Amino acid sequence: QKRDHRKLGRELKLFVLSEDLPAGVPMFLPRGETLRYQMESYVRETQERYGYQHVWTAHLGKVRLYKTSKHWFTYRENMFPVMQGEQETSEDDAYVLKPMNCPHHITLYKSQMHSYRELPVRYAEFATLYRYEKAGTLTGLARVRSLTQDDAHVFMRPDQIQEEFDRAFNLTIEVFNTYGLEDYWISLSLRDPQKKEEYVGSDDVWEKAESALRAAVDAKGVEYKAVIGEAAFYGPKVDFMVRDALGREWQCSTIQLDFVQPENFGLEYIAEDGQAHRPIIIHRAVTGSTERFMAMIIEHFAGAFPVWLSPVQAMVIPIADRHIEYANKVMETLKAAGVRVEVDTRSERMNAKVRDAQMQKIPYMLVVGDKEAADNAVAVRLRTNENLGATPLASFIERVTNIIKAKSRDL
Ligand SMILES: [Zn+2]
Incomplete structure (x- = not known):
């Protein structure tokens, strides 16, 4: 069902x-x-x-x-x-x-x-x-x-x-x-x-x-x-x-x-x-x-497709409106690396945005706030609810592009 x-x-x-x-x-x-x-x-x-x-x-x-x-x-x-x-x-x-x-x-x-x-x-x-x-x-x-x-x-x-x-x-x-x-x-x-x-x-x-x-x-x-x-x-x-x-x-x-x-x-x-x-x-x-x-x-897959098939592979979630600019920068960097990514700019609370992205079975949620913007990082959450914490943007790109290239079923 x-x-x-x-x-x-x-x-x-x-x-x-x-x-x-x-x-x-x-x-x-x-x-x-x-x-x-x-x-x-x-x-x-x-x-x-x-x-x-x-x-x-x-x-x-x-x-x-x-x-x-x-x-x-x-x-x-x-x-x-x-x-x-x-x-x-x-x-x-x-x-x-x-x-x-x-x-x-x-x-x-x-x-x-x-x-x-x-x-x-x-x-x-x-x-x-x-x-x-x-x-x-x-x-x-x-x-x-x-x-x-x-x-x-x-x-x-x-x-x-x-x-x-x-x-x-x-x-x-x-x-x-x-x-x-x-x-x-x-x-x-x-x-x-x-x-x-x-x-x-x-x-x-x-x-x-x-x-x-x-x-x-x-x-x-x-x-x-x-x-x-x-x-x-x-x-x-x-x-x-x-x-x-x-x-x-x-x-x-x-x-x-x-x-x-x-x-x-x-x-x-x-x-x-x-x-x-x-x-x-x-x-x-x-x-x-x-x-x-x-x-x-x-x-x-019950809608939770492997990353290479997922229509949206990552959702960037700014914590507050002032983080939208950095969120857009993250999106552009990921797009340039061939990742399908969107930014959730709605004025919902961060937790609600995370939950919605999980419901959409999006493999990665990238939460960005003051700290991430200062460190050029993203806080990575998986759709399985696992929390990988703050990760340098470059490391996340390496992880996701390798998984896409290998058509792996891992996250
Ligand atoms: Zn035929």
């Missing part, structure tokens, strides 16, 4: 769900946007380190693109109604709000020539997608109609499946470790052979994809559970089910192996033999969606 992300989202001024916007379309206040930005920047940096390249595609596509990908026939109930204006004379040219990135990244891949030497091509994007979820299923940020996926598509040769699976897997584990999410299990999601009509692709292709993915997971030596009927319509996948501090399960990351979409789009690369061959695609998301992952970490 205390950890409910909808309640904390309001109290910590992170996001707003307004009656004047469609249900399931959250808006983010400055502190919530800062949190999103930190989460996404971290994944972006990590992806770059792992060799992914970022691309950008718009929020609109054409019906015909989704017919080619077959989403039009298998996923349509999750798509918003199409938009057809005066200028679009056929249904094929009508607009769709993007529910998936795959067809867009595939179109980017197809726009260029590719030789076997440059594969794998790894396109990543933080893309907001629109899905027409049933109104009754929408809950805060956990299930929304506008979700931002940290999506990537890897276009590769058949001999690169294991290596690219490992890359996606290792990246995911690294991100989980940074967030302190150590309790998760892995689902190998397969096709239900009794309901073949719900999937696209021949038996042959599915057999190939499922055995390749199983071999890739087996080679990691991790435990997994095979779950029949949970595959994507175009291929089998590995899903990471994370348990939060309350033991509740969240489906976050996914790694999917796809032999079908390359076929649908007629994708090619020029192989060593000089002939055109068909690549294979890995679809993968690390945190899944920014919104859902944010819901999870709000509840996991």
